[in-house]
Amino acid sequence: MEVQEIIKNLKVQIVEQLNLEEVKPEDIDANAPLFGDGLGLDSIDALELIVLLEKNYEIKIQDPKEAKAIFTSVQTMADYVASKMK
Amino acid sequence: MEAFINGATCISHHNTVDETFFFEGCSPFAPSPFLKVAPFEHKNYIPSAMSRRASHILKMGITAGMMTLERAGIKSPDAIVVGTGMGCFEDTDKFLRALVDNEEQLLTPTSFIQSTHNSVAGQIALLTKCQGHNFTYVHQNNSFESALLDALMLLKEGEAQQVLVGGIDELNAPLQELFERAGHIKAAEDLKELLWESTSKGSVAGEGAAFFNLSKKRNANSLAKIRGVKTIQKTNSGEELLEMALEFLSELAIKKSEIDLVLSGRSGDVEKDLKLKEFESRLNIPLAYFKPLCGEYFTSGAFALWLGTSIIKKQLVPGCIPSDQTKPNSLRNILIVNHHSDELYSLICVSAC
Numbered sequence: 001m002e003v004q005e006i007i008k009n010l011k012v013q014i015v016e017q018l019n020l021e022e023v024k025p026e027d028i029d030a031n032a033p034l035f036g037d038g039l040g041l042d043s044i045d046a047l048e049l050i051v052l053l054e055k056n057y058e059i060k061i062q063d064p065k066e067a068k069a070i071f072t073s074v075q076t077m078a079d080y081v082a083s084k085m086k
Numbered sequence: 087m088e089a090f091i092n093g094a095t096c097i098s099h100h101n102t103v104d105e106t107f108f109f110e111g112c113s114p115f116a117p118s119p120f121l122k123v124a125p126f127e128h129k130n131y132i133p134s135a136m137s138r139r140a141s142h143i144l145k146m147g148i149t150a151g152m153m154t155l156e157r158a159g160i161k162s163p164d165a166i167v168v169g170t171g172m173g174c175f176e177d178t179d180k181f182l183r184a185l186v187d188n189e190e191q192l193l194t195p196t197s198f199i200q201s202t203h204n205s206v207a208g209q210i211a212l213l214t215k216c217q218g219h220n221f222t223y224v225h226q227n228n229s230f231e232s233a234l235l236d237a238l239m240l241l242k243e244g245e246a247q248q249v250l251v252g253g254i255d256e257l258n259a260p261l262q263e264l265f266e267r268a269g270h271i272k273a274a275e276d277l278k279e280l281l282w283e284s285t286s287k288g289s290v291a292g293e294g295a296a297f298f299n300l301s302k303k304r305n306a307n308s309l310a311k312i313r314g315v316k317t318i319q320k321t322n323s324g325e326e327l328l329e330m331a332l333e334f335l336s337e338l339a340i341k342k343s344e345i346d347l348v349l350s351g352r353s354g355d356v357e358k359d360l361k362l363k364e365f366e367s368r369l370n371i372p373l374a375y376f377k378p379l380c381g382e383y384f385t386s387g388a389f390a391l392w393l394g395t396s397i398i399k400k401q402l403v404p405g406c407i408p409s410d411q412t413k414p415n416s417l418r419n420i421l422i423v424n425h426h427s428d429e430l431y432s433l434i435c436v437s438a439c
Contacts, residue, residue: 017194018138019138019139019196020138021134021137021138022134040135042135044139044195044196044199047194047195048194048195048196051192051193051194054192055188055192
């Protein structure tokens with residue numbers, strides 16, 4: 001799967017999994033931070049994202065340091081997913 | 087144990103959030119066997135980050151609770167006490183289904199966190215920074231009444247000066263299915279009869295949230311005064327229920343002749359209402375029925391208390407429930423009698439203040 005396609009899928013899955021009521025998938029900037037500014041996600045969302053990756057891509061994230069880098073943005077998530085799918 | 091109601095909010099099948107509305111133009115006939123709440127605005131009371139994770143019951147409860155505090159002019163109460171018969175059933179259902187579907191793996195935290203029965207009281211405490219007494223009673227048809235007892239005792243003992251108390255239950259697809267399978271719901275053709283004159287089994291299911299800010303001190307916002315509450319585990323007959331009601335009134339030093347109106351919780355089930363009908367027939371007090379307005383649910387007693395309070399404040403019985411024997415300016419003392427499926431009866435007395 002191409003990174004651009006993963007980005008598109010991730011945006012839809014994030015909106016659905018996190019119940020982002022007022023956000024459309026196409027409104028998410030792939031390079032914007034997921035936490036703090038940007039989408040403004042919190043620690044519960046981080047757990048939801050871990051489950052999202054495991055459920056949809058069979059990717060387990062166990063190292064918290066690794067997670068911080070992976071969940072920087074939708075782009076970094078997609079890059080990580082693509083690297084695991086090779 | 088008495089307390090002044092210094093603020094109240096009710097979210098129900100009708101637009102009761104609007105204080106100027108009082109069932110004008112409402113039909114006494116149920117439009118459906120499931121009475122969902124009317125749309126209400128929650129954005130002013132629930133932060134967007136919280137709102138996206140909040141289920142229907144949380145949105146109802148937090149909105150009703152926060153609105154009540156606003157109406158009472160209270161930023162943070164000393165205690166929060168909530169009653170709910172079924173709790174956050176929708177999130178519990180979601181969590182349990184995910185548990186089964188994913189073979190106990192990949193469970194998301196949100197449904198679990200929000201499925202706990204005390205989420206409503208907890209979220210209100212977080213929003214109001216209330217670190218005091220926080221309790222949620224889950225006791226079927228006596229859930230709200232148990233919460234009310236706790237609130238009154240907190241005030242009596244001086245452990246709290248301002249108590250937010252409420253009753254809340256939601257109606258959703260899994261519950262509707264369960265109620266139908268259990269035979270609790272009327273067939274569509276039976277809705278042609280008035281609920282209080284119904285000759286069929288089953289009832290009309292409802293949902294709602296009613297919250298009250300209670301204090302021992304009367305102020306300019308005071309709507310009415312709660313005189314007392316009594317929960318009854320079981321009654322063998324309407325006559326026995328009447329004896330208990332008279333004893334209750336006697337404890338409150340109120341004569342039966344001083345009760346201007348009885349708000350009866352007839353469910354519309356021809357068999358389960360038998361004792362209540364016998365009780366009513368021996369009363370000789372004007373009667374009105376509240377369940378055609380809100381439907382049957384475990385915390386309908388909270389709706390009834392809000393209705394009784396509003397009737398006293400407005401000196402008006404809504405036209406869609408029968409009470410042609412009452413006269414304006416005479417509605418000072420109201421007795422609420424409720425039950426659910428002929429189990430767990432309750433009595434609440436509310437008076438003008």
